[in-house]
Amino acid sequence: MLTRRLLLAAGAASLAAPAAAQVVTRLGPEAEQLTILSDGGFEMPLAMLAREVPTDAIAAETGPADPYRTVLNVTCLRRGAELILFDCGAGAHFLPGSGQLQESLRAAGIEPEAVTHVLFTHLHPDHFWGALDEFDSPLFPNARWLAAAREIDFWTAPKVYEQLPADRHAFAAGAQRIARGLGDKLERLQAGGEWLPGIAAVETAGHTPGHVSFAFEAGGQPVMVLGDALTHPRISFAYPEWRPASDQDADVAVATRRSLLDRLSADRTIAIGYHLPGAAGRVEKHGPAYRFTAS
Template identity: 80%
Template structure:
């Protein structure tokens, strides 16, 4: 089992934050209800928001709080007999203050057995490690589990440790443990296609090699589940060319951000960010950049 000591020894930047089990917000109609659930949160140094940008400039843009708190927002879509989760939180073995999804599900009146699908944006710890319960069995026993083939291949590949800095080796070890626990239930999917009717995956690789976002075609209008393509409520929008330390391929991630921001600002689609406070909002152009306006 991966303990907090092991994770921190591997160099994962993160500090304890208060646990917050809750329903963050709800969107949509009774027929297509989106419930955004908290998996808690953790704290990160301001310096992780941008490589090669002076600390004073980051502070001026992001605010003086260092470290800053980043929430974990799990999106749940209920439509008909389907109950679909987008990512499933960090589970018990990541950082203090995370792993609150089960309590938030209870707060929303959702039983694990009711979940029919879990669609992964990517396989980082705070999105993937919550897939197994304390007995290393799938937390949602009746669910289909879907992830991008390229993402699965990267994290479970024999050479993954050679392709990662030492401070990310714990990420790979955890991903391999979770993937082994899910076994053949973890289905391989391709980006750019519908994974379920009305739910299309969009290739937003860069943060990780197989990162995807999801475009939901709902009766009340389009919704985009971003994953970690846009992670900070100001920096990601006002400075999409800044390169966060968490992005594996910085230049590819910049290109993905710019494509998403352009599309979201043109379409007016609601956006749901895994790490955005309040989770849901819209994107507006602001001069040559953008801004996030909470719902």
């Protein structure tokens, strides 16, 4: 479980290794280009990568470093007059080491006014809290902001605190603050259909109740922006049955991972993970499980 103690430990560790703003990678032709931008990163205890798995077993898969450092990748799709972001980072109020998106946008030559759409995989802090600037105004003033109705309903419900452990109440309070700041600009859509022409929201619940991933084509290749449906470059693929502490419904998340891995490997999809080093790669069958190979 993602507790306040673990978050504070992660935050303290992150102070020692701040991440630089950067363009992680670019994929595809200029007319339909994917640019993956860093929002920095933070560190967390190895124990968070899998509930009820001994730390030494986790370390055998990840290496001995504890805490473990995770990256934050924000995907940008430019096609014609559209400039689409998938999630928008943590902003200034999450863990030290995160919140680097504005600097990465500058490094990529992208002005906030040019962003036309922001599509959210889910409303966790490192994906949603970057929506507002330092003046609590929408960071991208000309954008449409799109999120799953089920996800919005969960985090903004008055009784959400009754459905969460006390140590995750800050997630709900932050989500409600950002949702209020966006106001009517935050559009509610249903998973399972196209949110924009050619971009489908695929239901990938488990990590959160309304988590979605986004499937589309770019440069003639199938692409899926995964959000947090797959979060570790080794464990999520080799051990999809392991249960990360950040998954809200662990059983549903396991089923989602297995289904996604089957689909991604069968379709030879370019998979883009918010927390995967290198961000983009392919999923391949590997014995009884899978492996991820970064592009």
